[in-house]
Amino acid sequence: MNGTAHDSSRSVIVVGSGPTGLLLAGDLAAAGVPVTLVEKRPHKISNLSRAFVVHARTLEQLDARGVADDIEAKGRPLDRLRLFGNLSIELTGLPTRFDHLLVIPQYEVEQVLERRAVDAGVTFSHETEVTGLTQDADGVTLRVRRADGSTDLLRAAYVVGTDGMRSSVREAVGLPFPGKSVIRSVVLADVRLAEEPENLLTVSAVGDAFAFIAPFGDGYYRVIGWNRSRDVADSEPLDLDEIKEIARLALGRDYGMHDARWMSRFHSDERQAPAYRVGRVLLAGDAAHVHTPAGGQGMNTGLQDAANLGWKLAAVVTGRAGDALLDTYQTERHAVGKAVLRSSGGIVRLAMAKYPWTLAARAALTGFLGRVRPARNKVIGNVTGLGFRYAAPKGAHRLTGTRVPDVLLGDGVRLYEALRAGEFVLILPRGTAYEDARVKVAHWASERRTALLVRPDGYVAWAGELAENRGVNSTDFPAEFATYSLR
CATH class of the missing domain: 3.40.30 (Glutaredoxin)
Structure with a gap:
């Protein structure tokens, strides 16, 4: 073993350097908390991400950190989001300065958040894998394995697992991850197109096939597809012809896909940990919940987890608030994660409706949402994150727990x-x-x-x-x- 356990009663270790971990670590460091970000991968920004959409509420949270404009400059705004069938939601009337969704690859968001975290003083420990965890009344000790195979012990007051669906932190504290695989054998590819799609986001489902196309901005496009009739293991070989066939089935054309630089299969799960906190260990992002890609809510929900947890954890670690404040993270964000599971799952099931009765139900719901504004606004609020509110104590003012819009204050500052x-x-x-x-x-x-x-x-x-x-x-x-x- 290299090194010895070191106690740092005012520090935090964040495990996982995806968007959720980067935002959280940056928030903690900006608040004066010593924070180490542990990541088992080498230091690089991967283009293998599946997230391509940043919603309005997330952009507001990024604005509160001074980085929304940087991210907006890298992405492309879209004023309408198609959900299923003929239903799409208009975003230009949203009560926010970000009255659109932003089409941007996840790695572009990660680059901005990593720069912020570095500037704030976060310590990065790449090629460091968590192999065990113990906690006591005063802190948490992580056992880690370095790139050279040596082991070490890291100590902090709190540990947050933002290390994805296969979270080592979640497993180390013995939390189950109940749920199921909703879609198997989803295919992904980065390709060039001979024909540029008519829309910024191209998405459709026909019969057994679903396809989604989004631009990287470098001449390549990410294609996500699924053919219900071809249910194979993730390890099954994949070629471009299969991807083109799915696109033709779902979209009516394959846009001349060629020069694939990467292809893979994966399965889409719906899962949620029963608790986001076990003593001094907390979970956020995909370590706490995973959803179908429908509605583009996965990365956004994780970033909003981090925004909720960061200020609370900083307050507790620096002695400005009692430990009980962290219980509100569990109460507030677990409910939101559950709601996102319902909404994203409902969208994908309606998008892939096959039987006459499910198609009839989809048509009826589409008509209802088109006619009834409050119901439509509820759907828009859930997908964009603007509509979520946190529970308030009995007798509290009706605004307690609600999101505050970006109002102009008396001194001219937003x-x-x-x-x-x-x-x-x-x-x-x-x-x-x-x-x-x-x-x-x-x-x-x-x-x-x-x-x-x-x-x-x-x-x-x-x-x-x-x-x-x-x-x-x-x-x-x-x-x-x-x-x-x-x-």
Whole structure:
């Protein structure tokens, strides 16, 4: 064994350097927490990712970190998302400055988040594989294997597993990953096309076949396809002719696919860990939940997990909040993960409807959503992430737990610019003073009389309606947030 166990009571180890791990590690380091990001792969940004869509709520979270504009510059906006059959959702009316979805390969998002993490001071440990884990009342010890085969012990106050569907961290704490494979023998390929598709995202399902085409931006396109009638093992050989056949079945043409630089098979699962926290070990992203690709919600849900967990974990590690604050991560994000499982699963099942009764159900639902705006808005809110809200205590203001839009504040600064400090923002009516200067105070640009205590992740921690000449006191705030927000 090389090295000895070292105790670091104020540090965190994040395992897995995908988008979720990079965002979380960057948030922790920016908050002053020593953080090590452990990754078993060599240091490189892979183009083998399956995610190609960044939704509006994720873009808002990235805006709160000052990197949304960089990512927007690398992607291509799309104002409509097709879900199944003839149903597509219009995004231009979304209540956000990001009234679109962004088509961008996952590795481009990872590059931006890695630069941020490096700048924030994250320590990277590549080619380091987790082989065991123990925890006690004071921290967590990881046993790892280095690239040369030597072993080592790493110690931290908390460990977060963001290491994907086959999470070593999740397995080490004994958490099951119940669920099932929904789609087997999905094919993927990176190809050149002789004919450019008419749409930025090309997707359709006909009979037993489904196909999706998205651009990398470098002349290559990612193709994802599935033929229900060809259910084979992931190890079965794959050639370009099979991919072209699926495209012709689903899309009516193969766009002259040629020069494949990579091809593979995989199976799509629906799974969710029963708990996202076991003592001092937490899970986020695909280590906690995996979904079908339908709706492009997988990577987005993981990034939003990180946005929820980062400020809470930083507050606990630095002594600004009690350990119980981490229980709210489990409560809030497990419910969202479950909702995403339902919505993405429902989309893929409707997209692949085959029997007369399932086709009739899809047609009826498409017509209903086309006619009934509240129902359509519910679907849009779930897919884009804008509609999720967290549970509020009984008797709380109706806004508690809801997402706050990127409002313009009285000093001309947008809310999500104000959130870049990683702190709570207290928005007050004009002319209202706050007795304690230790919290960041802003004022409405309008005559609104609602006071909002906005969490670092952009959700309402507390709200109240203020009469003229009434101020706010820290005792108004929920106990679990008061210590942190008034540091």
